[in-house]
Amino acid sequence: DAGVIQSPRHEVTEMGQEVTLRCKPISGHDYLFWYRQTMMRGLELLIYFNNNVPIDDSGMPEDRFSAKMPNASFSTLKIQPSEPRDSAVYFCASSLGFQPQHFGDGTRLSIL
């Protein structure tokens, strides 16, 4: 079974550039989550969607971050403009209802 698929696996870009992270959830799952992991703050929930609708974005750090889910099989997390402090590993996860979340292998983002 295909798990949660994230792309790219690694992204290195310069400060000020727009960054787009992509996620394909497990087919049939109706919840999608975006997390960020850093050494300082650990693993934090940024936003989650239910049936493609954003439900709770209280974890999004600031307006430079935005997330969309145009359909049930695709979501993006965008940072514009990017800053060095955005460097982190970003994970996408999906679940069917309240069942356990399944995580992708993440995108390692480095902003120079």
Add this chain to the structure above:
Amino acid sequence: DAKTTQPTSMDCAEGRAANLPCNHSTISGNEYVYWYRQIHSQGPQYIIHGLKNNETNEMASLIITEDRKSSTLILPHATLRDTAVYYCIVRGTWNYGGSQGNLIFGKGTKLSVKP
């Protein structure tokens, strides 16, 4: 903030049982205990969860004390591939639009399985 307390690190000999403790003294009646692990450079992986009864699956066993204030994850025969950070998470019932059902990850226990 995470509602759990775990040791920072533990060692286990390959082939032996790994017993990972977790304290969750403020757990409420409708909150579940979840365990995830994160192997280096991978996303967190679900292991097991329970409410009040002990649970077992193909990966591990979860023992929850009768007062529910602590639990133990047991990997019965640890292998080198079980080396990872293990997270114990207390998760509430999900209210639509609320945060009680969110997974809040603490720092976890770094388990090192040694040959």
